[in-house]
Amino acid sequence: MDYVNIRRQAASIRKGLFDQGYLDEQFYQLEDLQDDASPNFVDEVVTLFFRDSLRLMANIDQALDKCAKDFNKLDVYMQQLKGSCTSIGASKMKTECTAFRDYCRDENIEGCMRSFQKLKREHSVLRQKLESYFQQLRQAGPIECATRPSK
Amino acid sequence: MASYSTGAEGSSQELLHVLAVDDSLVDRKVITGLLRKSKYRVTAVDSGKRALELLDSEPNVNMIITDYSMPEMTGYELLKKLKESSELCQIPVVIMSSENVPTRINRCLEEGAEGFLLKPVQLSDVSRLCNRVLR
Numbered sequence: 001m002d003y004v005n006i007r008r009q010a011a012s013i014r015k016g017l018f019d020q021g022y023l024d025e026q027f028y029q030l031e032d033l034q035d036d037a038s039p040n041f042v043d044e045v046v047t048l049f050f051r052d053s054l055r056l057m058a059n060i061d062q063a064l065d066k067c068a069k070d071f072n073k074l075d076v077y078m079q080q081l082k083g084s085c086t087s088i089g090a091s092k093m094k095t096e097c098t099a100f101r102d103y104c105r106d107e108n109i110e111g112c113m114r115s116f117q118k119l120k121r122e123h124s125v126l127r128q129k130l131e132s133y134f135q136q137l138r139q140a141g142p143i144e145c146a147t148r149p150s151k
Numbered sequence: 152m153a154s155y156s157t158g159a160e161g162s163s164q165e166l167l168h169v170l171a172v173d174d175s176l177v178d179r180k181v182i183t184g185l186l187r188k189s190k191y192r193v194t195a196v197d198s199g200k201r202a203l204e205l206l207d208s209e210p211n212v213n214m215i216i217t218d219y220s221m222p223e224m225t226g227y228e229l230l231k232k233l234k235e236s237s238e239l240c241q242i243p244v245v246i247m248s249s250e251n252v253p254t255r256i257n258r259c260l261e262e263g264a265e266g267f268l269l270k271p272v273q274l275s276d277v278s279r280l281c282n283r284v285l286r
Contacts, residue, residue, distance in 0.1 A: 026271050033184040033274070045180050052176045079220070083249045084177040086271050 003140055010136035013129060022126050026089030043134050049088045050127050056081040057120065064113060074112060075104040092122045166192040167285055172202045172217035172229065173247070178270070182216065182247070185277045199224030203232065212242055214284055216268075219248035219255065227259055234263045243284045247272055 017023045027042075034041040060077045063070060082097035084090075096119040103111030169191045171182045179195040186193045194209070196202050198221060206212060215233065219226040226246050233239045246259045249270040256267045265284045268276050 029271065029273060030181070030184075033181075033188050035188070038184065038187070041184055045177065045184070048180055049177050079249075080175065083175055083270065086249060087175070087177050087181050089271075 006136055006140045010133055010140055013133040013136065017126075017129055017133070022090070022092055022122075022129065024089045024091040026086065028089075030088060043137070045088060046130055046134070049084055049090070050130075052084055053081060053093075053123060056084070057116075057123065060116060064109075064116065069107075069109050069112075071104045071107050071112075075101055078104065090126055093119060093126060096122055166190060167213040167281075168192045168194070168211055169281075170202060170205065170212045170215045171195040172197075172199060172215065172221070172226070174198060174218065174221045178218065178247075182272060185272060185274055186216075186281075188274060189277050189281060191281065198222075199226070199229035199232070202229060206233075206239055206242075210238070214243045214245065214265075214281065216245045216247060219246050219259070220250070227255075227262065230259060230262050230264055245280060245284065 018027075030042045030045055038044075056077055060074060060081070063074050063077065078097050078100050082094055082101070085094040085097055096115055100112055100115040100119065103109075103115055169186050171179060171186065171193055173179045173182060173195070174197050176197075179197065183193045183195045194205065194212075196205060199217070200223065202215065202217070215229075217226040217229055221229075224232075226248075230244050230246065233242065233244055240263075243265040244263070245266045245268060246256075246264045247268045247270055248255065251269055259267055266280045268280065
């Protein structure tokens with residue numbers, strides 16, 4: 001297996017995630033927490049994030065489906081999701097969460113629904129890219145260590 | 152069984168024990184990682200209620216770090232209960248929040264919180280705060 005090329009691909013995916021604004025500096029914080037004692041820390045956090053965000057988005061979907069729109073409840077769910085996005089550095093998702101909460105504050109249900117669709121798309125893209133990244137890292141093996149990109 | 156390490160040690164060379172309280176699965180993982188990297192022993196629970204249950208059975212907690220916004224019992228409500236308890240009032244409590252609300256921060260500090268951290272919490276925040284609080 002060509003480990004050099006695999007590592008290069010992983011590095012390229014990672015750089016793209018930052019350059020295209022999917023991830024922000026908070027992701028570096030997670031990488032800094034990864035060490036010999038927790039060698040898969042970032043992968044574990046991201047896995048938890050996608051599991052939890054699916055649950056939160058399902059709650060929001062259900063709440064949006066109800067005839068009587070409870071903007072307070074929608075805002076609470078979105079606050080939780082935004083918190084998780086912030087914690088892993090999911091920058092584009094975080095921006096969409098903020099937009100959704102603004103629409104909640106204005107009680108603009110159409111705005112909420114548009115924003116939520118966009119959020120779901122961002123979630124899907126981020127998930128696909130990060131899954132691809134971690135898949136490459138696993139193939140590259142333990143020699144691959146997260147390093148900050150040169151600025 | 153005690154864990155031994157250099158770093159954030161008590162006088163007996165044991166790791167200091169921090170109880171982290173956060174209803175968010177992701178944030179519990181992250182704060183646990185931050186505290187472990189800073190060489191603290193960590194127990195993470197998902198609610199104020201569970202925190203109080205644990206403190207009932209596990210008295211050796213050196214600091215509590217809790218999220219503010221939690222269902223059923225907020226971090227502020229947990230802080231109040233801790234400060235009302237003769238057994239638990241001496242344990243330093245730090246509050247975390249994703250929202251920068253001055254009235255919220257002031258209320259927690261007035262109630263006896265040792266510090267208030269804005270999320271996302273950084274490694275430097277944990278080091279600075281824990282060194283001050285647990286010195």
